[in-house]
Amino acid sequence: MTDKKQDEFYIGWVGKTPPTFAALTKRFVLVLLPVIILLGVLLAVSQKKFGTGNFEFGTLTEVRGIYFDKPVPNLRVVTGFGLEGNNSFVTIPLIGYGKFGADGAISDIEKAKHAVLNGKWITLKGTLLYNDGKALMQVDIGDNPITNIADVTPHPMTVDSEQLGSITVKGEIIDPKCYFGVMKPGEGKPHEDCAIRCILGGMPPMLHVVDGSGRINYYFIVGHDGGKINNSIKNYIAGPVAITGKAIQYGDWVVLYTDGPQSITAISKSALWQPKGSIMACAAGGTPLKTPTCSVR
């Protein structure tokens, strides 16, 4: 009454699959698996381009310069000696191990060496991170970071600063460690939790600003007196914001002195777009001090 094919019946535990069941299953699997791999390829190539940041994980570098703890912990490294003490230098902001700022490591060093580092000429050993012509250094107490503290500073250097006035800038608040190379993406929604954790851990918050031509600028964000506002800006991290504050350029970095969260408004993604050449051009890319082209809108 029934033909043999119709009467085939599959029982998993028997361990023998009837031919028509086996044939269909095999054909299906042979098509399905390559299709899934192809979808994987499609997903892989469609990922947004990763940043060019670099974290020299596992490589320690010694850098000599003058340590300042304000506006954020940093090391000023002289790159050329000019006339009248008008030296050129790069500023290397310091950050800590894991999701922490450098403050802990610096205070540990100060305790161990019975010294105050601010304004001292020191040699620091740490892991470099760099992107967009900017460099930062991770200071980890486990790396024995301090190799020398000079008794005298041979070229006393005050912090040159240039008042850029009160400005409003639009961008995204990032944690510089991840952004400059530890994580990719080190910005935006997927990275938000981590940026929050880093900034709550004392990493100096930074505003990342891009204009229509892809020109990038960065602003360290601090309170009006230069103090930390890390804990009060949590809800603004990693999303588009506009920040108003008093901008001061210290050599190759700009610092925005704000009134904390009152100075920050969340804006829409579309409002973030800014026309070509609309942002301050001077400080990006490690351009030397006092570039005359600075313009702020």
Next chain:
Amino acid sequence: MGAHYTAVGWNRQKKIYDWVIFAFCVTYLAVFITVTAFANPDYTFETALIRSTSTLAFLLLHVILSIGPLARINHKFLPLLYNRRHLGVTMFFVALVHGGFSILQFHALGNTNPFLSLFLSNTQYNSLPGFPFQALGFFALLILLLMAATSHDFWLHNLSPKMWKTLHMLVYLAYLLIIMHVMLGVIQYETSPVLVVLLALGAITIISLHLIAGMKEVKNDQVVYPNRKEGFVQVCHINDIEDSRAKMFCIGAERIAVFKTAGKLFAVSNVCKHQNGPLGEGKVVDGCITCPWHGYQYLPHNGQSPPPFKEQVSTYDVMVNEGYVWVNPIAYPEGTERPGALINLQVP
């Protein structure tokens, strides 16, 4: 018969199946990471690992959710259903690598316990675009964990099949959570439409397959049987049922499978005690009604699984009158012996 019923072991087919899954997963991950490295030389391995495992787990979840309806639409897909459990457990482990590594990457080495950080970093629970999407992934992973941990039949019996089934229906909630996890997470950042489009196509596929399979069932359920007499309902002609096979009838709230075997008809509940498989689509093998899904067996005359197994389904009275099959839709207690109905083959 009872002997090989117990032998639900790791047969050769299962081993082949497991190797295919394993080799496939390794290939997928290797291809994804390699393509990422070539297309995007500035990549970091951590991100490639997080993304290759997340996308693999999510794609596997689509396959897992499709197998059920596929097997209902065409029973030749049943071998996939039988082996679906291993695919589920594999998917869980792949998702665990993604979730675990994400927790490490985004939450470890900070000033808060990583598991607390997962919920306390971004606290914009009242905003849709700002929503902490990682928490959604965490709950999805928790569901997958519960399912993987209870996937063995030991748990099915321990939790009761109903409870187990309910727990495993949570996979649909997990699926929804993951869609939101992706929509409120990486989609807020990516500029390419590929992920959104694939997400939509995936959802459309899953929903369509379920609708098609469901419609087939509903059609069967809506058949009306007008001829009734003394509690019996006329359901079909005896020749409509093939030998060793059954037909399923939905009368009122009862789903009844009428089997033809050894010159007799027997009526039992259509619902398998294991995972509600359709016994009426099964076959009588070695004298036992055998469920098409995982091969649980029941004796036709009393609905009892052969010893040492203890599953029992309800039985019903059935009779043959002038070549037509009549069923009484009032169920006897599970495992009640019924005489069945002799088929007089010389009927008109």
